[in-house]
Amino acid sequence: ESGEGPRDAEESRLCSTVRALAKELSSGGEGGDDDEASPSPFAKLLLDPSSSPSIPETWSEAGRKLFDEVLGDKGAIPPALDYSARYRGLWRDACRGDADDAVAERALFLAVTRSIDLDENDGDDADADADGAPSIGLAAMIPFADLYNHKNGRYANVDVVMAEDGKEVRAVATRNVRKGRQLYASYGGGVGTGIVMRDYGFVEFPQRWRFDFGGNSVVEYNLDAGPEGDLVPEWIVRPDGKTVDLMEKEMNRLQFVEADLYTASRAQVKTGEMTREELNVIWKYHGALINALDHSIIEARGRKSKVII
Numbered sequence: 177e178s179g180e181g182p183r184d185a186e187e188s189r190l191c192s193t194v195r196a197l198a199k200e201l202s203s204g205g206e207g208g209d210d211d212e213a214s215p216s217p218f219a220k221l222l223l224d225p226s227s228s229p230s231i232p233e234t235w236s237e238a239g240r241k242l243f244d245e246v247l248g249d250k251g252a253i254p255p256a257l258d259y260s261a262r263y264r265g266l267w268r269d270a271c272r273g274d275a276d277d278a279v280a281e282r283a284l285f286l287a288v289t290r291s292i293d294l295d296e297n298d299g300d301d302a303d304a305d306a307d308g309a310p311s312i313g314l315a316a317m318i319p320f321a322d323l324y325n326h327k328n329g330r331y332a333n334v335d336v337v338m339a340e341d342g343k344e345v346r347a348v349a350t351r352n353v354r355k356g357r358q359l360y361a362s363y364g365g366g367v368g369t370g371i372v373m374r375d376y377g378f379v380e381f382p383q384r385w386r387f388d389f390g391g392n393s394v395v396e397y398n399l400d401a402g403p404e405g406d407l408v409p410e411w412i413v414r415p416d417g418k419t420v421d422l423m424e425k426e427m428n429r430l431q432f433v434e435a436d437l438y439t440a441s442r443a444q445v446k447t448g449e450m451t452r453e454e455l456n457v458i459w460k461y462h463g464a465l466i467n468a469l470d471h472s473i474i475e476a477r478g479r480k481s482k483v484i485i
Contacts, residue, residue, distance in 0.1 A: 189316075190287060191271035197222075197317060198283035218319040222286055229285035230453055231377040232259050238444045239454035245433050246462045252389045252426060253465065254370025262374070263288055289376055290322040292336050292345065293363075318345055326372070327360035329382050329400065334361045366398075369464065377457060379464045385472075386413075387426070393419040395476075399468050407471040420476045427469040430462060 200219045221227060228234075232243055232255075240260055247253045267273040267284050274280060321336050324347070335348050353359065364372055369383040382400035395415035402408035415423065438459070444450040 190291070191267075191273070193291060193317060194267065194271065194273070194280060194283045194287050197287060198277070198280040201283055202279050218317075222290075227286070228282075229289045229377070230451075230457075231285065231289060232374055233261070233263055234285055235454050236450050238441075238449040239451070239458065242437060242441050242444075242450070242455075243458050243461075245437060246430070246458060246465070248426070248429060250389070252387050252422075254368055254386060255374035259374045287317060290317060292316050292318050292321050316345065321345060321347060324359055324361040326363040326376070326378075326380060327382075328362050328364075328366055328380065328384070329398070331382065332360050332362045333357075334359045336361055369468075373457075373461055379457065379460050383464065383468060384412075385468045387423065387469075389419060389422040389426075392416075393422055395419050395423065395472065397472060399471065407467060409472045409475050415472075415476050420473055423469050423473050423476075427466055427473070430466050430469075434459075434462060 197219075200216065201223060203219075232240060235243070244257065247255075247257060249257075251257065263284055264275065264281070267280070268275045273284075318336075324334055324336070333350055333353050335350055337346055337348060338344075339346055347359075347361070349359070363376060366384050368386055369380050370385075372378070372380045382398060384396075384398050386394070386396040388394045393415075394413055396413040397409040397411050399407055399409050441450065441455055441458075445452050445455050
């Protein structure tokens, strides 16, 4: 994470991380007699095509158009429609980076998807500042630490934290973990399933959903498996009758999107307009949205649920 210092007080640590990483990647993995010209083993791994970041902002035009159809044009479905130029805009404006530098762009998205957020102020509101602009706090590229898969809530069992002296990072188990069990770290501390999709390109579980239909029609809840394996919402903001009607309308819209576009989108994979990875994760997110809306509508219309006070 260390490297060139910030050019001025407005440059974030992520900007410095991207610049340092781009400098490392720009050696191109050529090696040679000059050790300084050869990237580290970690940088060589990041240069491998299999490490290329795949998040909505990096998708093909066809992939982004399909994702936009899933999100709709009302702004109710997360993530917000500004995802398509969010981090490129951040690099250009906040970091004052070169928008045409392909190596820096790769470094940017590697930092977004693989860096460890060590900002002390992370949490539900860590994603944006007071004006709703992207928050870019302390981000560090740490070999091995980025290998932990993501889980939230009761499934997460590892915290990655900065030591008090600020000179090392530690991965600490939060409870006893049986030998052979997987270690999970939370990538966002409950920032929301839409944000995880936007920044990491996968559908998390358990999930947190927030649907904002405008005015006072807002609903927010966690979605996890209950004792019998069924999905049970834990309300953070419980919907009123009007909001439930809007949720049902949105679920119906999503069903029409699938009926209209599923076959055509598969054909776009065959023509090379969209990758299969994009196709699969978009429809997985679409299915997660329908499940989340369906189970919460049923719960809101009469079944008992656990309410978070």
